[in-house]
Amino acid sequence: MESAAQIRERLVAAFPGASVEVVVNPGPAAQDSLLLGPDRARAIAEFLRDDPVLRLDFCSNVTGVDWPAREARPGCLEVVYHLYSMARKHGPVILRQRTADRADQVSVPSLTPVWRSCEFQEREVFDLFGVVFPGHPDLRRILMWDGFKDHPLRKDYVEPDDYEWEPTAHGEVLAKARRHQAAAGEGPGP
Amino acid sequence: MSLSPSPLFSAPGPQVRAVSDEFHGDLLEVSMGPHHPSTHGVFRMMATLDGETVVKLKPVFGYLHRNHEKIGEGTSYLGSMPYTDRLDYLCSMTNNWAYALAVESLSGQAVPERAQYLRVILAELTRLLNHTCLAGFLLQDCGASGTPLMYAFREREKILDLFESLSGSRMMCNYQRFGGCRTDAPPGWLEAAAALVGGYGAFLDEYEALLTGNEILMARTQGVGRLPAALAISAGVTGPMLRAAGVDYDLRKVDGYGFYPRFEFRVPLGAHGDTYDRYMVRVLEMRESIGILQQALRGIPAGPIMDPKARLRGFRAKPGEAYGRIEGPKGEIGFFLISEGGPNPYRYRVRPPSFINLTILEDLCLGHSIADTVVILGSIDIVLGEVDR
Numbered sequence: 001m002e003s004a005a006q007i008r009e010r011l012v013a014a015f016p017g018a019s020v021e022v023v024v025n026p027g028p029a030a031q032d033s034l035l036l037g038p039d040r041a042r043a044i045a046e047f048l049r050d051d052p053v054l055r056l057d058f059c060s061n062v063t064g065v066d067w068p069a070r071e072a073r074p075g076c077l078e079v080v081y082h083l084y085s086m087a088r089k090h091g092p093v094i095l096r097q098r099t100a101d102r103a104d105q106v107s108v109p110s111l112t113p114v115w116r117s118c119e120f121q122e123r124e125v126f127d128l129f130g131v132v133f134p135g136h137p138d139l140r141r142i143l144m145w146d147g148f149k150d151h152p153l154r155k156d157y158v159e160p161d162d163y164e165w166e167p168t169a170h171g172e173v174l175a176k177a178r179r180h181q182a183a184a185g186e187g188p189g190p
Numbered sequence: 191m192s193l194s195p196s197p198l199f200s201a202p203g204p205q206v207r208a209v210s211d212e213f214h215g216d217l218l219e220v221s222m223g224p225h226h227p228s229t230h231g232v233f234r235m236m237a238t239l240d241g242e243t244v245v246k247l248k249p250v251f252g253y254l255h256r257n258h259e260k261i262g263e264g265t266s267y268l269g270s271m272p273y274t275d276r277l278d279y280l281c282s283m284t285n286n287w288a289y290a291l292a293v294e295s296l297s298g299q300a301v302p303e304r305a306q307y308l309r310v311i312l313a314e315l316t317r318l319l320n321h322t323c324l325a326g327f328l329l330q331d332c333g334a335s336g337t338p339l340m341y342a343f344r345e346r347e348k349i350l351d352l353f354e355s356l357s358g359s360r361m362m363c364n365y366q367r368f369g370g371c372r373t374d375a376p377p378g379w380l381e382a383a384a385a386l387v388g389g390y391g392a393f394l395d396e397y398e399a400l401l402t403g404n405e406i407l408m409a410r411t412q413g414v415g416r417l418p419a420a421l422a423i424s425a426g427v428t429g430p431m432l433r434a435a436g437v438d439y440d441l442r443k444v445d446g447y448g449f450y451p452r453f454e455f456r457v458p459l460g461a462h463g464d465t466y467d468r469y470m471v472r473v474l475e476m477r478e479s480i481g482i483l484q485q486a487l488r489g490i491p492a493g494p495i496m497d498p499k500a501r502l503r504g505f506r507a508k509p510g511e512a513y514g515r516i517e518g519p520k521g522e523i524g525f526f527l528i529s530e531g532g533p534n535p536y537r538y539r540v541r542p543p544s545f546i547n548l549t550i551l552e553d554l555c556l557g558h559s560i561a562d563t564v565v566i567l568g569s570i571d572i573v574l575g576e577v578d579r
Contacts, residue, residue, distance in 0.1 A: 027510015028295065029296060116425040116550075120546065
């Protein structure tokens with residue numbers, strides 16, 4: 001199968017002006033990936049699915065990654081797609097899409113119209129990471145309940161302190177229980 | 191006559207589809223589950239019915255959600271291994287293997303030959319027990335109360351005895367490690383496994399005599415829940431469900447992970463993609479598994495079961511990422527790991543086959559009666575520990 005760099009060359013030739021970068025994986029698995037810009041992502045995905053050489057008809061895995069801001073790197077949310085070909089029996093080709101930031105520009109185009117298997121998995125990324133997928137037919141929370149706020153798989157997620165619980169006799173747990181009870185206006189337990 | 195949904199349900203009304211010009215009544219929304227015996231756990235289907243016919247069906251997930259992935263990011267690589275047992279709790283051995291494979295490809299570790307053979311043996315035993323249980327549950331869902339399920343559980347118990355004598359636990363085996371396996375097979379274990387495998391064909395014959403030609407089973411499953419191959423591929427359906435739709439895609443052949451290229455076996459395919467094919471493909475897969483097990487039990491060499499250079503405690507992987515996947519009994523189970531060089535994975539993702547196989551549940555059920563949804567769901571083979579994670 002073609003390497004990520006070769007696929008990138010063909011994509012740049014087929015989609016002039018589209019943003020496609022190779023993200024090198026330094027580990028022993030050496031599964032490099034292609035970072036797509038938002039403008040042509042849907043068209044590129046359709047090209048990869050229908051291209052007679054690649055025939056990436058099977059989108060196996062869709063997931064999110066949270067990258068909070070660090071020195072020299074602005075924060076973003078990333079969506080990773082693992083593509084394989086059932087017709088040609090090769091893969092993976094890995095696609096990535098990144099949001100502009102982690103606060104209010106958190107949209108990347110949905111690939112559910114290209115591969116149906118993204119339907120539930122993009123809903124899960126929406127639910128747990130807060131990435132919005134314009135073009136998704138049914139974007140709702142899937143694992144958490146509808147009234148839930150926040151996105152648990154983000155790195156800066158803080159557990160809510162709103163449940164009933166019985167503190168166990170560990171120092172940190174008791175300290176948390178005291179904070180919780182003070183905030184809830186309850187006296188310390190017996 | 192009005193086609194609007196019943197005022198009893200204040201939820202936004204379903205999109206109404208006229209089924210016939212004359213004989214139609216109000217649509218009825220039925221919430222099947224989360225506490226319903228046919229859902230195999232806490233799973234809910236919001237079904238909209240016209241008479242008994244399903245016109246809309248939306249699955250509702252999350253009753254067993256505990257954010258497995260967040261917990262995996264908060265613990266060491268080794269610490270997640272016992273937790274993978276709890277994903278698909280019928281198939282802990284294959285979950286362990288998929289996770290071990292992902293970590294091995296993240297770190298570039300090798301696995302000794304004997305451990306590879308043990309992994310194949312355990313994975314195929316897991317496939318036997320999973321498919322046997324599935325057939326039992328499917329018949330239970332058809333209303334054959336007791337007998338088929340108890341026959342299945344009798345055989346499953348024999349396999350669980352083998353797992354227990356090897357790993358110390360029947361279901362939560364926590365047996366595989368990155369770089370090999372945790373313990374070697376005790377004396378006599380391989381002989382006991384060979385005896386069980388030798389008798390399994392006879393059990394399948396008996397089971398099939400009871401079921402395969404059974405008129406009621408055929409009436410309930412043939413032509414029910416037909417899955418076209420193109421939809422199966424697009425929806426990412428994997429495992430026996432995909433092969434029942436006629437798509438030749440088995441990761442044991444395609445990826446050739448472990449030592450599977452050393453074994454001879456065939457990949458059974460269905461011709462219709464209906465529920466009966468899904469049952470039949472699993473039965474045929476069990477027969478192939480018996481063949482693989484006999485070859486593996488004959489060929490297993492002596493030797494170490496762990497890579498001597500492997501470190502389990504204090505394991506750190508070089509920065510990078512890896513996606514490892516295997517052919518689990520329910521489909522492709524994969525783990526996606528990103529390492530930043532620390533003791534914990536930066537990102538730990540499970541690709542749950544039964545969750546993704548549920549994508550097409552509504553497509554399969556539309557137009558069938560509500561009783562058929564129970565059979566269709568049973569043939570998809572889900573475990574909620576894995577669906578909700």
